[in-house]
Amino acid sequence: MAVSKEEELYRPLKAFYEQLGYQVRSEVLHCDLVAVHPESGHTVIVEMKKTFNLALLLQGVERLRLDYDVVLAVERNRKKSGAHNQRFGDLTELCRLLGIGLATVTFYKTKAPVIDMLCEPGDPPVRGIRRRKQQNLLREFNERSGDYNVGGSTGRKLVTAYREKSLRCAYVIHKLGTAAPRQVAAITKNPRSGLLLQNNYYGWFERVERGIYKLRPEGEAALIEYKEVMQEWITSCEL
Structure with a gap:
């Protein structure tokens, strides 16, 4: 009512x-x-x-x-x-x-x-800082190589730490043609690269045989789309 x-x-x-x-x-x-x-x-x-x-x-x-x-x-x-x-x-x-x-x-x-x-008036806050989320916030901040997004924007693909890691994997496979997760992990210095390739969140990777991946056209297009994001990392990449 x-x-x-x-x-x-x-x-x-x-x-x-x-x-x-x-x-x-x-x-x-x-x-x-x-x-x-x-x-x-x-x-x-x-x-x-x-x-x-x-x-x-x-x-x-x-x-x-x-x-x-x-x-x-x-x-x-x-x-x-x-x-x-x-x-x-x-x-x-x-x-x-x-x-x-x-x-x-x-x-x-x-x-x-x-x-x-x-x-009641004067009641203290009950939630406080959520330490785990605070740690996630700082981890995401520190794992990004730069500021590639525009604050307040909507409907645009965000450059997250996960996307940057995926782009680095894509670049390594692009240069090698095909690669095993251990190769990708060694070059990107990301020990979780194998899990990233397996999950294939963006649909960029394709497993051609057990333990061997190649890059799909969507991955090639992503490397072009985000070339500015990758530029600094590529210059320091040991490949």
């Missing part, structure tokens, strides 16, 4: 904080909802939107200048239509990084709305 106006989120959120013992007021100095606990004086500012967007996030950052405890509240559509409804885990982590809380309101036809606090 999708709401038509963001103001429909107010009453469920007000009831939620009142049940926790807060006094609630709306539109206080342009804040959608302000909840103050009468005993402790603890204050929570809530900003609401139908969906999570940049405007809501910036609004939350601005409210941090008024109080440390800021919560962003959006509808959670059970139909899960729309990109943001599929990424509440990422949105929650983003709010954690900023020290902002995130709540969702789910509406039903036959029962009261349900509030889910995905994170």
